[in-house]
Amino acid sequence: MAFNVADGWTVPGFTHERELGDGAAGRMVLAVDDMTSTKVAIKYLAGGLRADEAFMARFRASARTLSQLEDPNVADFYDFVEAPEGAAVVMQYVDGVGLRRVLAAQGPTGPLAALSLLGGTLLGLAAAHALDVVHGAVRPSAVLVDAEGNARLTDFATAPAGTEAQLAPAYAAPELWDGAPATVATDLYAATAIFFECLTGHPPFAGRNMARLHREAPIPAEEVPGPLRQLIDQGLAKDPDQRPKSAADYLGAVEDAAVSAYGPSWEAQGRGRLTELAAQAALQPEPPKPKPSRSSGRHQVIATGQQPARGSGSRWIAAGVAAVVVAGAVAGGVVFMNSGGDDNPPPTPSPAQSSTPQPSLPPGGVDPAPLAARITQAANEAPGARFSYRRTGCCGAPSAAQGDFGLVKGTEPAYAMRMWGTGKTRKRVQAVVVGDRVYVRAGKKWRPAPVGARGYPALAEQVRRGSSVSAVTSLLEASGPLSKAGGVYKGEAPVAKLAQRPGSGALYAEMARATGVQQISFAVKLDGSYRPVKLWLRAGPAKGRNQIITTSYSGWGRKAIKAPR
Structure with a gap:
């Protein structure tokens, strides 16, 4: 059906079903692959981003790497499609509820669920950082809780350089307010701020002068349970050198604190609690979208959908990329895809859809x-x-x-x-x-x-x-x-x-x-x-x-x- 998304242009080969939301980076829609009937989420990039040549060059490079990022705690990146009329990202449609919605509907999650969510977020960040990809603007709207209570990260690298603090002010590390680039350390700061919000129901800092608060206000660790205060102090350290050196290092500290305070079954209990909270939040009305502004603009990345739960192995194998077809990768060919035990070939993009050439599969004969x-x-x-x-x-x-x-x-x-x-x-x-x-x-x-x-x-x-x-x-x-x-x-x-x-x-x-x-x-x-x-x-x-x-x-x-x- 017709679906006017971005100046009338839509990604060929997909039928659009409904809008999922829009924000600073663009509009998100639910779509169905015309050949395989697989549901996907497509983000049509906003005109301002498409006009930013520096951002587009950086995102093209990130897209090639994101296509290789395959992790249970990251929503899969399938394709980056460019045409004279527009640009769009095709990605996994996750069966989950946005963390922003969970927090708005349910309030504090409790320590076990908060620890489980932090652990999942750090796992996703560790996988991305291993490929030299920094998220840049980790925030509740970029975290999904899937049907099994797992945290799933989305929206990597969609913040133009220098705008990260304005996109997610409540979660932006002090150095971002001073114009420094996003780094591993800023991602860990943001993950900790979300962890704090899960524990208390509010971000660690709130007020008119967010930059000053992040730079100078004392870390409010006393608001969280005693066994978790050291994690807050480490992750929200003003000096990035005082934060954990990597997501993996921080995850080790999280596990040690969780086992010491709540026993070895903390993760299973936390995951179960997150599953309950997400299910309850899904029954509540969508929270009002924050008003867009230069200091607090946010956007919802992916909404709920019918996607197999984690572990179903929904993956693409193409010559252009390991798991997906991505513009700018090497020449590609026939693609395998499995989704919930279904192994149907997704459509082969034409040159108008993707810059990746798509030769047909020749007969066998390779020794x-x-x-x-x-x-x-x-x-x-x-x-x-x-x-x-x-x-x-x-x-x-x-x-x-x-x-x-x-x-x-x-x-x-x-x-x-x-x-x-x-x-x-x-x-x-x-x-x-x-x-x-x-x-x-x-x-x-x-x-x-x-x-x-x-x-x-x-x-x-x-x-x-x-x-x-x-x-x-x-x-x-x-x-x-x-x-x-x-x-x-x-x-x-x-x-x-x-x-x-x-x-x-x-x-x-x-x-x-x-x-x-x-x-x-x-x-x-x-x-x-x-x-x-x-x-x-x-x-x-x-x-x-x-x-x-x-x-x-x-x-x-x-x-x-x-x-x-």
Whole structure:
């Protein structure tokens, strides 16, 4: 249907259903992909942003990186589309409620829910910071609480440089008011200010002269429960050098404080409470939108929708990008997409929709053996990477992890990661895998266990098997001829051959037993140096009883991972 969004222009290939909101950065609409019937959120950038050449240049560069940002605590970035008539961002439509709405309807969340939300926010920021992406304007309207009580960050890099303080004045670090650029430290300050608001029902500073308050007013830590005051003092430190050095460091402090004050089940309890608050808030009227002004303009990023809950593995694999199609990336081709067990190809953007060329998929014929050898050689030259892993589907499969791995000649790769699964492994934990030992952090201590022992050690070994370079090469070496489009290779490998492969073979055999299949379908995206960027594999049909693993890789280089003391 017709939908006049930005001077009459809409992104081709999508049917618009309704508006979700508008703000300083532009107008957001709910749309449906005409080919796959998948719901997405599309933000049409405001004319002022499109006219800002410096912002547009910076956002184009950020878009290429955001396309690689795949994390359970970040709403997925699908595409940045430019045309003479306008510009728009296509992104994941999250089944969730904006934190601004939750706070307006429910008031303070309580300490457990506040800690859980802060932990999720820090996880999302850590994933972005690892790719050198700073959010710039973290605020309640940029945080969603999804259907499982997880915090999901949105709206990265949409604040023009120098406007961050005006966009989110209640959450803007002192240095932003002095004209300094947004940094990791300013993101952590904003996350702490939101944490404070969750605990008390109001931001830490409010008044006419926000700049002076952030610079000079005492930190009101006495308003929060005693065990959490040190977190407030650290995160809201006036001097950015006095704040935690990274989101990961801050998260460690949050976990230590939470376990000490509320016990090891704090996260599950907090997540459950957030789920309740979000559900209750969704029944309340949308809070009035703050009046736009130079000092307090805000905008709602994504509203509620019908998107599979976290862990459903809604991901795109394209030649242009690892998980999505993004303008400005390298040449692309056929795309796989899984959403709630549905594996339908989304539309291939035309040149009018995206600057990424879209060649058609040629027939098979690529020999997998020399390709596997080139991947092994390339990985040995840069023996390590950051990774993000997710396993979804039936039969108790859901699990996820993110972190770093390093290749060790003559033995299994070493891993340093955060991971979580289901049931008794649902809590997010830090783990290090070196050789045949797994070290799981419990509070301030590391507990060693043999690889494969029940619980988290078994989960760690599953992650290692499913995300290692040998997982990629095993699929290639066991497959028949490959299809290729751009840098994406697609094929199938018989389980009988895969099961004989050392290391990852056991994982593929387990997936096949659970789903009753004889073939594993896969696609792998490589960079220009033949290092993996994305691995996608599926055991089972596109719809029905299946298991899917997706792994993203970035930041290839030497990674020194040692066993903790």
